[in-house]
Amino acid sequence: MKFDDKVPIYYQIKNYLYHEMMTGTLGPGDKLPAVRQLAVDLTVNVNTVQRALGEMITEGTIESQRGKGNFVTMDTNRITQLKEQLVIEQLERVYNELHALNLTDEQILTSLQTYIERRGQQHD
């Protein structure tokens, strides 16, 4: 996994796991890879993984069972709620950034539209 050195790795690990949960790769009740395995996969230290997991446990998005493993919460509401929150955060951020670059609401929308259109022609 490639990391952006502008933001803490443990933070990016959280996002990585969020994505796994959102795309269904990790469903409710699913067991996460062992912390040591995650550390190897992400080429990162166990403590760093643990820090990310610790925050997610506190949040309630995953639940830890000592000796067994870490599991995605069975509370599907919490997951959909989390997704909503993550989407809003992204929208908020891009809106503020582009607004700060002096784009109008209209321009922000159309710029994203044309970006997606062009992207559709070139990629995937």
Add this chain to the structure above:
Amino acid sequence: MKFDDKVPIYYQIKNYLYHEMMTGTLGPGDKLPAVRQLAVDLTVNVNTVQRALGEMITEGTIESQRGKGNFVTMDTNRITQLKEQLVIEQLERVYNELHALNLTDEQILTSLQTYIERRGQQHD
């Protein structure tokens, strides 16, 4: 100025100055505030300001004249080019993030649209 502790301050200073340039507060050829003044304004250390400016000087967006001050480049092409780049970066980022959250192109667009609409009702 409020800083997000998840990303380096010198990086946020760059963005701050970019915004000043984009909104025309700092036009081509304009003199930037003195580094010590910037440091005071942003409640930040001179070295931190200098680090941000250093990168912008390397990029060519501002030009330094020892003993005189720092100046926005006269090359207006570079500025518009920079704006394009910053916008694209933001679009790319939000697209990738929302795509990773399993939203379709359609959903990404409409979610931003409704976000802006709701925002228009509530804020400013």
Add this chain to the structure above:
DNA sequence: TATAGTGTAATGGTAAAATATAACACTAGG
């Protein structure tokens, strides 16, 4: 020439993130 305003750079210190390493605690299965 002296001085004030400017950019530039070096030193040393603090804090946070990440690392390597080791140890401890619990569970399941032979």
Add this chain to the structure above:
DNA sequence: CCTAGTGTTATATTTTACCATTACACTATA
């Protein structure tokens, strides 16, 4: 009971960002 797999915690070390402070280099001007 023992062992392998798991989560948890602790210590020490390195790196990076940031800060405080000081000094140096250049420009303009009185």
